[in-house]
Amino acid sequence: MDISIDSIKDLRQRTGAGVLDCKKALEEADGDIEGAMELLRKRGLAIAAKKADREANDGLVEAYIHSGARLGVLLELNCETDFVARTEDFGELAHDLAMQVAATNPKYLTPEDIPPQVLEGERQRQREQLGEDKSEEIIERILEGKLQKYYQEVCLLEQPFIKDEGLAVRDLITDKIAKLGENIRVRRFARFELGGE
Amino acid sequence: MDISIDSIKDLRQRTGAGVLDCKKALEEADGDIEGAMELLRKRGLAIAAKKADREANDGLVEAYIHSGARLGVLLELNCETDFVARTEDFGELAHDLAMQVAATNPKYLTPEDIPPQVLEGERQRQREQLGEDKSEEIIERILEGKLQKYYQEVCLLEQPFIKDEGLAVRDLITDKIAKLGENIRVRRFARFELGGE
Numbered sequence: 001m002d003i004s005i006d007s008i009k010d011l012r013q014r015t016g017a018g019v020l021d022c023k024k025a026l027e028e029a030d031g032d033i034e035g036a037m038e039l040l041r042k043r044g045l046a047i048a049a050k051k052a053d054r055e056a057n058d059g060l061v062e063a064y065i066h067s068g069a070r071l072g073v074l075l076e077l078n079c080e081t082d083f084v085a086r087t088e089d090f091g092e093l094a095h096d097l098a099m100q101v102a103a104t105n106p107k108y109l110t111p112e113d114i115p116p117q118v119l120e121g122e123r124q125r126q127r128e129q130l131g132e133d134k135s136e137e138i139i140e141r142i143l144e145g146k147l148q149k150y151y152q153e154v155c156l157l158e159q160p161f162i163k164d165e166g167l168a169v170r171d172l173i174t175d176k177i178a179k180l181g182e183n184i185r186v187r188r189f190a191r192f193e194l195g196g197e
Numbered sequence: 198m199d200i201s202i203d204s205i206k207d208l209r210q211r212t213g214a215g216v217l218d219c220k221k222a223l224e225e226a227d228g229d230i231e232g233a234m235e236l237l238r239k240r241g242l243a244i245a246a247k248k249a250d251r252e253a254n255d256g257l258v259e260a261y262i263h264s265g266a267r268l269g270v271l272l273e274l275n276c277e278t279d280f281v282a283r284t285e286d287f288g289e290l291a292h293d294l295a296m297q298v299a300a301t302n303p304k305y306l307t308p309e310d311i312p313p314q315v316l317e318g319e320r321q322r323q324r325e326q327l328g329e330d331k332s333e334e335i336i337e338r339i340l341e342g343k344l345q346k347y348y349q350e351v352c353l354l355e356q357p358f359i360k361d362e363g364l365a366v367r368d369l370i371t372d373k374i375a376k377l378g379e380n381i382r383v384r385r386f387a388r389f390e391l392g393g394e
Contacts, residue, residue, distance in 0.1 A: 061269035061389045063260030069282075072258035074271035076389040085266075190387035192258045192273040 003027055015040050015175055041171060044178030054183040058085050064098035073101045075189040080182040093176050093184070099162065100169060101189050106156040109186055114154070122150055156186065200224055212237050212372055238368060241375030251380045255282050261295035270298045272386040277379040290373050290381070296359065297366060298386050303353040306383055311351070319347055353383065 003026045011022040011033055017040050025043075029035030056078035065072045077094040079085055100106075108114050126146045130139055151158040157170040164172075177184050200223045208219040208230055214237050222240075226232030253275035261270045274291040276282055297303075305311050323343045327336055348355040354367040361369075374381050 057392050059391055060266045061262060061391065062266070063262050063269050063271060065258060065260050069257045069259070072260050072271050072273075074260060074269050074387050074389055076269075076391065078391070188389060190271050190389075192271055192385060192387075194256055194258065194273065194275070195254050 003031060007031065007033060011036055011040075015179075017175075017179060040178070041174065044174045054080060056080050056183045056185050058082050059184075059187075060085050060091065060094045062091075062094035062098045064095070064102050066102055070194040071102055071192070073098045073189060073191045075101060076187040077184065078187050079180070079184050084180050084182045087180065089176060089180060090184070093173070096161070096163065096172070097156075097169070097186060098189075100159065101156060101191050103162050104156075104159055105191060105193075106159060106189075107154045109155065109188070110157050111151045111155050119147075123147065126150075156189065200228060204228065204230060208233055208237075212376075214372075214376060237375070238371065241368075241371045251277060253277050253380045253382055255279050256381075256384075257282055257288065257291045259288075259291035259295045261292070261299050263299055267391040268299055268389070270295045270386060270388045272298060273384040274381065275384050276377070276381050281377050281379045284377065286373060286377060287381070290370070293358070293360065293369070294353075294366070294383060295386075297356065298353060298388050300359050301353075301356055302388060302390075303356060303386075304351045306352065306386070307354050308348045308352050316344075320344065323347075353386065 003023055007026055008019060008022045011017070011026060012019060014033075015022070015037060017025070021040065021043075022036070025036035025039045026033075028039055058081050059076065059078035062075050062077060063072065064075075075094065075098045077090070077097060079090060084090055123143060126143055127139065130142060134142070152160065152168075157168070157173070159169050161167045161169050161172050173184055173186070200220055204223055205216060205219045208214070208223060209216060211230075212219070212234060214222070218237065218240075219233070222233035222236045223230075225236055255278050256273065256275035259272050259274060261272075263269065272291065272295045274287070274294060276287060281287055320340060323340055324336065327339060331339075349357065349365075354365070354370070356366050358364045358366050358369050370381055370383070
């Protein structure tokens with residue numbers, strides 16, 4: 001089928017993928033933008049999986065100070081080479097992630113980083129709100145859903161990206177891995193707010 | 198005695214104290230700059246002691262990114278009011294402290310923040326280097342001196358200020374407390390370096 005230049009442009013703008021990759025994904029998805037994005041993301045994941053065990057010790061330390069200087073964020077974003085670290089794409093990702101941390105105040109990077117006692121406390125708290133009139137199986141299923149929501153609140157990588165709520169931060173990074181061809185990971189972040197914890 | 202304008206200027210530049218305070222301190226110290234600085238510092242300490250239990254919840258969050266973006270520091274400096282937080286003096290102090298952390302990589306704010314097991318490990322390490330041929334009393338005295346040196350390495354407030362090695366960071370802050378008339382404290386800091394801990 002014929003793919004319009006406009007839809008390639010659109011897909012390219014949304015994903016940052018190359019022109020040929022966008023054209024191919026659109027052809028495979030019969031011109032459907034959402035479908036093509038999904039294909040590109042899956043491919044990104046495949047590339048990302050291959051890269052994920054590669055060492056990433058280069059990168060950038062990015063700071064973001066909110067206007068008025070009552071809130072600040074420091075974030076270390078790693079990639080494999082100085083070359084990629086100095087690209088505009090990588091710098092943009094570092095900046096977006098620091099803004100994300102400033103705006104949404106995540107406590108952890110991934111669900112695996114939540115201390116077991118904190119997670120257990122959260123399960124307990126959610127469970128108490130559910131009441132007693134449901135079967136164990138249903139309770140477990142509801143709890144699982146609530147925990148997923150909790151992860152999306154407190155874990156940076158699970159959060160919806162502030163500039164595009166349809167995209168998880170994890171996917172944003174995966175897209176950049178696919179585009180830049182290097183393993184990329186957030187190593188750590190700190191967020192200081194006056195009067196905050 | 199007559200105090201020269203130049204020595205007042207000099208003292209003022211070094212301490213940031215007001216003209217009249219500088220003149221008075223120089224008179225009391227018979228024109229000796231070092232003596233006058235000591236007097237001003239003692240007075241600062243007295244003022245600081247009076248301020249130290251006042252709440253300090255305003256202030257600034259300051260970031261410093263070293264050139265090349267491979268090293269960054271985030272620091273929260275508290276004072277009592279937004280008015281002082283917005284002074285040039287306070288901003289300068291926040292900036293100097295962030296630079297200090299970048300340059301010297303302190304692990305703690307004060308000796309009290311060193312975990313007991315870390316401190317015990319350091320004592321042990323120092324003690325082993327001393328050998329067996331000294332009396333317990335002498336060993337204790339040497340150890341005490343070595344621990345003081347250790348504090349000056351790993352604790353921000355005990356470190357010599359990078360822009361003036363004769364001044365401890367603690368004294369730098371005390372001077373600003375005396376000058377600005379509000380309690381000031383470093384609340385926390387983070388330092389990220391690529392490939393570092």
